[in-house]
Amino acid sequence: DTAVSQTPKYLVTQMGNDKSIKCEQNLGHDTMYWYKQDSKKFLKIMFSYNNKELIINETVPNRFSPKSPDKAHLNLHINSLELGDSAVYFCASSQGTGAGDTQYFGPGTRLTVL
Amino acid sequence: AQSVTQLDSHVSVSEGTPVLLRCNYSSSYSPSLFWYVQHPNKGLQLLLKYTSAATLVKGINGFEAEFKKSETSFHLTKPSAHMSDAAEYFCVVSERGATNKLIFGTGTLLAVQP
Numbered sequence: 001d002t003a004v005s006q007t008p009k010y011l012v013t014q015m016g017n018d019k020s021i022k023c024e025q026n027l028g029h030d031t032m033y034w035y036k037q038d039s040k041k042f043l044k045i046m047f048s049y050n051n052k053e054l055i056i057n058e059t060v061p062n063r064f065s066p067k068s069p070d071k072a073h074l075n076l077h078i079n080s081l082e083l084g085d086s087a088v089y090f091c092a093s094s095q096g097t098g099a100g101d102t103q104y105f106g107p108g109t110r111l112t113v114l
Numbered sequence: 115a116q117s118v119t120q121l122d123s124h125v126s127v128s129e130g131t132p133v134l135l136r137c138n139y140s141s142s143y144s145p146s147l148f149w150y151v152q153h154p155n156k157g158l159q160l161l162l163k164y165t166s167a168a169t170l171v172k173g174i175n176g177f178e179a180e181f182k183k184s185e186t187s188f189h190l191t192k193p194s195a196h197m198s199d200a201a202e203y204f205c206v207v208s209e210r211g212a213t214n215k216l217i218f219g220t221g222t223l224l225a226v227q228p
Contacts, residue, residue: 048214099145099209
């Protein structure tokens with residue numbers, strides 16, 4: 001009965017490969033997010049979808065493409081992986097997009113690019 | 115633009131002694147502020163949030179924070195540290211607008227000595 005789940009938990013791959021990370025929430029929330037946490041633990045928003053519509057698209061390489069098939073799922077596809085993409089990627093969800101709406105985070109996916 | 119500054123990258127306390135993790139914010143309006151905790155190799159968990167109601171906010175596990183507008187601070191405190199409190203703590207502000215974009219501080223690593 002995990003609220004926000006991500007698969008896989010660990011992902012090790014070679015440079016140049018294409019990979020996807022999946023996220024699902026069972027909280028009935030309308031808004032989902034992707035964050036990147038770098039090796040110094042700094043967290044930064046990448047994307048956000050509200051009711052399947054993209055509302056935040058930060059300055060990330062266009063090799064990263066989010067896909068939201070429905071409100072409960074937000075996947076992250078990464079093309080042509082580079083060494084610098086190694087990080088922990090967190091998915092989150094919230095009821096809406098109001099400034100006080102709590103975001104609930106998944107357990108993270110640790111991506112290692114060799 | 116909104117931002118938060120966590121004044122200490124590392125804090126070490128002895129078990130049973132008080133905890134103080136400092137955070138200053140910058141915002142041109144009344145912000146929504148959060149504290150999240152991240153235990154090793156885990157996702158982020160909300161400790162507490164301030165959304166312009168009571169200035170003293172109580173959270174989970176005995177933590178609380180006080181919003182002080184005059185000092186632009188939102189420090190996190192706990193009267194007595196437990197070994198299980200050892201983790202990374204993030205002060206977070208929600209950016210104004212209709213996106214609920216979170217801006218994270220750089221984190222404070224709390225160590226608890228026996």
